[in-house]
Amino acid sequence: xxxxxxWDRARELPGAPRTRGLGLTxxxxxxxxxxxxxxxxxxxxxxxxxxxxxxxxxxxxxxFLADRGVLVIELSVSGARAPAxxxxxxxxxxxxxxxxxxxxxxxxxxxxxxxxxxxxRPWLRHPPEGPELVxxxxxxxxxxxxxPVHAGTIEPGHFRFSxxxxxxxxxxxxxxxxxxxxxxxxxxxxxxxxxRLAARIAGDSAVAYSWAYCQALEGMAGCxxxxxxxxxxxxxxxxxxxANHLGDVGALANDAGFAFGxxxxxxxxxxxxxxxxxxxxxxxLLDAVVPGGTRGDVSAATAESLAAxxxxxxKEAAELRAIYEEHSxxxxxxxxxxxxxxxLASRLGVLGLAGRASGQALDTRIDFPSAPYDxxxxxxxxxxxxxxxxxxxxxxxxxxxxxxxxxSLLGSLPSGAHLGPIRVPADGSFxxxxxxxxxxxxxxxxxxxxxxxTRRCHAHDPSWQNWPAIEHAILGNIVADFPLINKSFNLAxxxxxx
Amino acid sequence: xxxxxxxxxxxxxxxxxAPPPDELLRARAALDESIRSVLGRALCIRHVDAGSCNGCExxxxxxxxxxxxxxxxxxxxxxxxxxxxxxxxxGPVAANMEAALRLVYAATPDPKLVVALGDCGCxxxxxxxxxxxxxxxxxxxxxxxxxPGCPPSPARIIQGILTAIAGAGRAPx
Numbered sequence: 001x002x003x004x005x006x007w008d009r010a011r012e013l014p015g016a017p018r019t020r021g022l023g024l025t026x027x028x029x030x031x032x033x034x035x036x037x038x039x040x041x042x043x044x045x046x047x048x049x050x051x052x053x054x055x056x057x058x059x060x061x062x063x064f065l066a067d068r069g070v071l072v073i074e075l076s077v078s079g080a081r082a083p084a085x086x087x088x089x090x091x092x093x094x095x096x097x098x099x100x101x102x103x104x105x106x107x108x109x110x111x112x113x114x115x116x117x118x119x120x121r122p123w124l125r126h127p128p129e130g131p132e133l134v135x136x137x138x139x140x141x142x143x144x145x146x147x148p149v150h151a152g153t154i155e156p157g158h159f160r161f162s163x164x165x166x167x168x169x170x171x172x173x174x175x176x177x178x179x180x181x182x183x184x185x186x187x188x189x190x191x192x193x194x195x196r197l198a199a200r201i202a203g204d205s206a207v208a209y210s211w212a213y214c215q216a217l218e219g220m221a222g223c224x225x226x227x228x229x230x231x232x233x234x235x236x237x238x239x240x241x242x243a244n245h246l247g248d249v250g251a252l253a254n255d256a257g258f259a260f261g262x263x264x265x266x267x268x269x270x271x272x273x274x275x276x277x278x279x280x281x282x283x284x285l286l287d288a289v290v291p292g293g294t295r296g297d298v299s300a301a302t303a304e305s306l307a308a309x310x311x312x313x314x315k316e317a318a319e320l321r322a323i324y325e326e327h328s329x330x331x332x333x334x335x336x337x338x339x340x341x342x343x344l345a346s347r348l349g350v351l352g353l354a355g356r357a358s359g360q361a362l363d364t365r366i367d368f369p370s371a372p373y374d375x376x377x378x379x380x381x382x383x384x385x386x387x388x389x390x391x392x393x394x395x396x397x398x399x400x401x402x403x404x405x406x407x408s409l410l411g412s413l414p415s416g417a418h419l420g421p422i423r424v425p426a427d428g429s430f431x432x433x434x435x436x437x438x439x440x441x442x443x444x445x446x447x448x449x450x451x452x453x454t455r456r457c458h459a460h461d462p463s464w465q466n467w468p469a470i471e472h473a474i475l476g477n478i479v480a481d482f483p484l485i486n487k488s489f490n491l492a493x494x495x496x497x498x
Numbered sequence: 499x500x501x502x503x504x505x506x507x508x509x510x511x512x513x514x515x516a517p518p519p520d521e522l523l524r525a526r527a528a529l530d531e532s533i534r535s536v537l538g539r540a541l542c543i544r545h546v547d548a549g550s551c552n553g554c555e556x557x558x559x560x561x562x563x564x565x566x567x568x569x570x571x572x573x574x575x576x577x578x579x580x581x582x583x584x585x586x587x588x589g590p591v592a593a594n595m596e597a598a599l600r601l602v603y604a605a606t607p608d609p610k611l612v613v614a615l616g617d618c619g620c621x622x623x624x625x626x627x628x629x630x631x632x633x634x635x636x637x638x639x640x641x642x643x644x645x646p647g648c649p650p651s652p653a654r655i656i657q658g659i660l661t662a663i664a665g666a667g668r669a670p671x
Contacts, residue, residue: 124594126594148598149579149598149602151577151578153555153558153559153575154547154555155547155550155555156547156548156595156598176594177549177594177595177598178547178549178550178589178592179549179593179594179630180549180590180592180625180630180631181625181628181629181631182625184629185624185625185626196624197624200551200553200623200624200625200648201551202551202552203552203553203555203649204552204553204556206553247556247559260505260506263563264505264509266559266560266562266563266564267509267512267563267564267565269563270563270564270565270566273560283557283649284553284556284557284649286553286649319501319505320505322501323501323502323505326501327502492552493552494549494550494551494552497592497594
């Protein structure tokens with residue numbers, strides 16, 4: 001059946017634009033997933049929620065990015081399965097979408113409903129004896145174990161390299177170290193306060209998460225935000241993108257042995273953070289987006305000085321980019337390292353920045369825009385090479401484009417309120433949020449409980465899709481290039497550990 | 499190369515003076531004077547993310563930017579707890595990081611200092627202390643100085659570090 005038939009059957013969902021939901025039987029669940037895969041759709045997120053009307057049951061949800069929009073399919077599973085007769089609760093979709101495997105393992109750890117995936121190793125629940133990993137045997141093969149505590153100032157995770165000489169034969173990632181029970185914590189917070197927790201799922205993507213959460217909340221409450229609030233949120237989101245890209249392009253040069261790049265870009269990033277602190281009262285924008293709009297407004301004078309700062313940053317970044325491009329040592333380390341081919345990126349469903357460096361054009365700001373991006377579409381940035389150099393180039397291009405967007409938005413801020421009233425949504429409401437953060441699309445699915453309580457909130461980071469790609473991109477490279485390749489993706493740990 | 503050198507000269511030195519220690523951040527009695535005099539000149543820090551959202555990590559990374567220039571104070575980050583004098587610990591301690599945090603603490607040579615960072619490190623923050631999280635860092639290992647903030651600014655982090663190595667009312671050597 002063509003995907004259009006499923007789409008036409010589905011009901012409109014509030015929140016993120018062009019999003020529909022459809023409850024299915026187990027048979028149709030597998031068929032629909034196959035039709036999405038056949039039409040070139042991608043898996044956006046998977047999660048389970050407790051079933052309202054059956055004991056120990058659950059509803060499994062899968063959200064897909066298809067041509068027409070986001071399709072959320074739901075499958076109710078009863079918890080009353082006889083373990084011997086039926087070894088699983090629902091049909092897994094990992095053979096269609098390889099990135100589903102870890103999501104299905106995490107769903108079992110959190111909600112105790114099992115997919116048909118033969119890989120049943122726990123993901124978030126760590127066994128006391130340590131992780132069970134796939135071993136590589138052969139003459140001269142040895143393992144290098146890295147983490148969870150790393151040598152640098154980064155988040156904790158475990159990487160197991162199987163190498164021969166210096167060459168990587170296999171990498172297996174093991175995460176879940178920063179698992180904090182975020183999804184349960186959401187259910188303890190009122191709906192109108194959940195944005196604060198959303199912002200702290202991955203602190204570097206606070207605006208993307210809190211906006212996605214608020215988009216879902218405002219959608220289910222039927223409250224549209226004012227044009228000024230939407231413009232301010234986009235400014236905040238692009239500033240978050242600029243800050244992260246500045247940090248990354250500097251750190252990447254440093255990993256390639258060019259400390260000048262880190263010194264310069266970390267200085268420019270600091271100057272941006274100070275400007276943010278002046279304009280919004282925070283260096284990192286953890287509390288800037290609130291239900292109904294934004295916490296603060298910017299005065300005309302602040303908008304002008306912030307725009308001047310952004311113009312200066314854009315100029316300096318372009319100047320430094322030219323230095324990078326002329327530096328033979330940097331070029332040599334970046335080019336050809338950690339290649340992720342477009343074919344593999346497509347098969348793995350890689351999203352966001354890393355996808356756009358490997359020929360995957362999707363940018364939800366352009367393809368599924370919410371205000372103000374519908375009126376101010378960003379230029380599409382795309383590379384085909386898929387190496388570290390391509391991921392650096394995408395960052396530089398996006399940095400320049402975000403500077404343009406911020407400047408344009410600051411120069412044409414709509415008048416009106418930055419914050420509007422918000423109603424408490426009705427019990428049982430369901431809505432989603434979808435915002436293109438600097439790593440890629442951040443997705444939030446929110447379900448309201450009685451009296452303004454939260455029944456379920458799942459927040460999904462694009463790192464779920466992109467982490468497995470690093471296991472492939474490193475193959476055949478030398479161990480010493482791993483920090484560089486890993487940094488070129490710069491994926492979230494806390495964002496996927498939840 | 500010329501462009502690189504020109505840029506370095508244009509920017510010049512932007513480093514700022516470090517803030518003074520702040521005794522209000524101290525959670526435990528200061529180290530003995532004789533120990534402090536040894537640590538004062540060069541301090542090695544091992545950072546441990548015990549469950550942070552990565553917000554505190556970004557501000558720790560900022561300590562080495564040219565404005566804060568932490569290495570200019572003789573303080574540097576090292577790759578192993580075995581080389582460290584001070585542990586800088588972030589996050590509400592995730593249950594899955596508890597064992598790693600204890601191991602890191604045990605691997606750090608005496609006298610070891612611990613600075614807990616951020617609202618989560620100080621109190622458990624928005625994540626609290628339940629189920630998958632063990633809450634504040636001092637629930638797992640002894641903490642000398644606790645620096646609140648979400649995330650704390652680089653200047654506050656430096657104050658926390660300097661407070662840990664300084665005695666009451668005494669600037670670091």
